[in-house]
Amino acid sequence: MAKHDKVTVGVSTILNPVPVVMISSAGTDGRPNIMTAAWAGTVNSEPPMLSVSIRKSRYSHKLISETGEFVVNLVSKSLCKACDYCGVRGGEKEDKFKSCSLTPVKAEGLEYAYAIKEAPVSISCVVKSVTELGSHDMFIGEIKSITADSYLLDEKGKLCLENARLVAYNHGEYYLLGEKLGFFGYSVASEDIIAKRMGKDVKKGKK
Amino acid sequence: MAKHDKVTVGVSTILNPVPVVMISSAGTDGRPNIMTAAWAGTVNSEPPMLSVSIRKSRYSHKLISETGEFVVNLVSKSLCKACDYCGVRGGEKEDKFKSCSLTPVKAEGLEYAYAIKEAPVSISCVVKSVTELGSHDMFIGEIKSITADSYLLDEKGKLCLENARLVAYNHGEYYLLGEKLGFFGYSVASEDIIAKRMGKDVKKGKK
Numbered sequence: 001m002a003k004h005d006k007v008t009v010g011v012s013t014i015l016n017p018v019p020v021v022m023i024s025s026a027g028t029d030g031r032p033n034i035m036t037a038a039w040a041g042t043v044n045s046e047p048p049m050l051s052v053s054i055r056k057s058r059y060s061h062k063l064i065s066e067t068g069e070f071v072v073n074l075v076s077k078s079l080c081k082a083c084d085y086c087g088v089r090g091g092e093k094e095d096k097f098k099s100c101s102l103t104p105v106k107a108e109g110l111e112y113a114y115a116i117k118e119a120p121v122s123i124s125c126v127v128k129s130v131t132e133l134g135s136h137d138m139f140i141g142e143i144k145s146i147t148a149d150s151y152l153l154d155e156k157g158k159l160c161l162e163n164a165r166l167v168a169y170n171h172g173e174y175y176l177l178g179e180k181l182g183f184f185g186y187s188v189a190s191e192d193i194i195a196k197r198m199g200k201d202v203k204k205g206k207k
Numbered sequence: 208m209a210k211h212d213k214v215t216v217g218v219s220t221i222l223n224p225v226p227v228v229m230i231s232s233a234g235t236d237g238r239p240n241i242m243t244a245a246w247a248g249t250v251n252s253e254p255p256m257l258s259v260s261i262r263k264s265r266y267s268h269k270l271i272s273e274t275g276e277f278v279v280n281l282v283s284k285s286l287c288k289a290c291d292y293c294g295v296r297g298g299e300k301e302d303k304f305k306s307c308s309l310t311p312v313k314a315e316g317l318e319y320a321y322a323i324k325e326a327p328v329s330i331s332c333v334v335k336s337v338t339e340l341g342s343h344d345m346f347i348g349e350i351k352s353i354t355a356d357s358y359l360l361d362e363k364g365k366l367c368l369e370n371a372r373l374v375a376y377n378h379g380e381y382y383l384l385g386e387k388l389g390f391f392g393y394s395v396a397s398e399d400i401i402a403k404r405m406g407k408d409v410k411k412g413k414k
Contacts, residue, residue: 004324006354008315009366013249014330014353015257015279016368017375017384018226041248043221043260044340051220053250053259053347072222077388085394087294108215117211123221133251133272133347140340147213159216161223161378168224168375170384173294177224178385181284185407187292 013039022073022083023052024104024122025113032104032114033062034096036087038169039136041190042071049128049142053082053136059091064139067112068127073119077165080174082118109145120164121148158194219350220246229280229290230259231311231329232320239311239321242267243294246343247279255350256335259359260343271346274319279348280326284372287323287381289325293390311364315412316352326353327371 018038026032039053040115045202050072055059059180064070075083082100089096097104125141154160168175183197225245233239236291246260257279261268271277285394289307296303304311310324314331322329332348361367375382 001235003356003358005356005357006312006324007360008331009353009355009360011255011350011353013252013255013257014281014328014350014366014368015226015228015247015249016281017224017373018248019222019224021222039249039251041225041258042222042246043258043345044246044343045220046342048220049306049340050216050220051248051250055305056229074223076220081387081394084389086390086393090394105213117213120220122213133256135253136251136390138250143218143221145220146216148216150212150214151209151210153214153216159221159378161221162380166224166377166386168384170373171366172391173369174388174390175384176386176388177375177382179383180380181287181374181383184291184379185295 017168017170017175020075020083020174021053022051022071022075022086022115022116022165023060023066025060025067025068025070027056027063027184030112031033032097032108033060033063033091034086034102034116035091035101043082043140049140050123050125050143051138051140053134053137053138055067060139064127065130069107069110069113070131070139070141071107071110071113071115071129072123072125073116074121074164076120077176079118081168084174086193107145108147115147120166121146121161135149153154224377224382227282227290227374228259229282229293229326229383230267230277231280231323232274232277232313233266234270234273235353237319237320240267240270240292240298241297241307241309241323243290246323248342250347251373256347257330257332257350258345258347260340260345266297268344271334272337276314276317276320277332277334277346277348278314278317278320278322279330279332280323282374283327283372284365284374284383286325287374290374291381304323314352315354325360327373328353328368335345372381
């Protein structure tokens with residue numbers, strides 16, 4: 001069978017890999033909750049915005065709709081199991097912060113929502129719009145503030161996310177990021193730049 | 208410094224890791240183009256939908272607006288350099304399929320757009336809506352058809368994306384997926400299921 005022989009497969013949500021993030025929020029009563037989302041992504045650069053799609057039945061849908069706020073917490077290897085737990089358990093009757101031994105901290109820039117202290121990066125968002133798509137409602141959030149673990153900053157104050165051991169979600173499975181293949185612009189960069197950025201003698205190779 | 212001491216960093220598009228996909232399209236004149244997007248993601252399950260955010264200045268914005276069609280091609284390790292190239296070069300005057308030695312094939316289920324033969328998975332989409340967000344316009348696409356390299360299907364016809372060597376994008380760098388950490392539901396699964404799915408004797412550990 002030739003290398004790129006194609007078959008048609010059933011229509012599904014096949015875009016991969018996707019992020020997997022822990023969305024923390026709270027109601028006006030102050031009780032914090034966490035849900036896990038893979039239907040999330042950046043949707044705009046200026047101003048910075050992201051989207052998260054949530055089913056109407058989720059408790060977090062109620063909280064985020066009520067307050068107009070949520071926090072996107074990135075997921076590192078040490079948070080992976082808690083991340084999965086928050087995606088399979090409901091928050092209406094269970095305190096998931098407690099179940100997962102996580103620490104709610106007031107989210108910077110927001111009035112109600114909490115962030116997860118154990119997350120390497122927490123992104124405070126204000127809801128800009130909600131669009132009903134079918135199974136999910138898509139919340140677009142404008143990013144108001146970002147906090148990060150201080151160890152992720154280098155001596156020049158640059159955020160080095162490659163040290164955060166972030167997790168990606170691929171077709172139902174959680175993966176650590178592995179081998180670095182390149183960087184934005186490497187296909188047209190000089191060999192010197194490539195060697196410097198990749199930390200080794202790398203041939204530019206063919207496109 | 209304590210482990211989760213926090214610093215506030217500048218507001219930016221910090222959600223990571225994100226997918227990186229090659230969006231192929233064509234105008235009514237039939238000339239195909241490719242652009243690379245990281246501002247892409249799944250936004251709905253039923254019916255399956257995804258979003259791609261594109262700057263108005265991109266040639267692909269014109270083509271997709273004209274035809275209402277585009278293809279999302281997943282990126283494997285062997286496509287990574289071409290993927291980067293299609294993200295840094297414009298398509299109005301350059302035939303990027305030719306420059307990258309890629310093969311346009313008619314996209315299944317669409318009238319104008321082409322898919323990339325060398326991509327492991329190609330997702331044919333019809334534009335459902337376009338929303339202006341600022342720097343980018345967000346196109347929501349309804350998935351009409353999916354083709355995949357036949358070697359990715361197992362003997363039961365199940366698509367095994369873990370064999371596709373997919374690439375993720377993390378803060379300006381391209382990464383292969385690395386160590387598998389778990390699967391959806393593993394935080395509440397029995398040790399037998401975990402051992403079976405993870406292929407080794409894995410302790411469930413703490414949440």
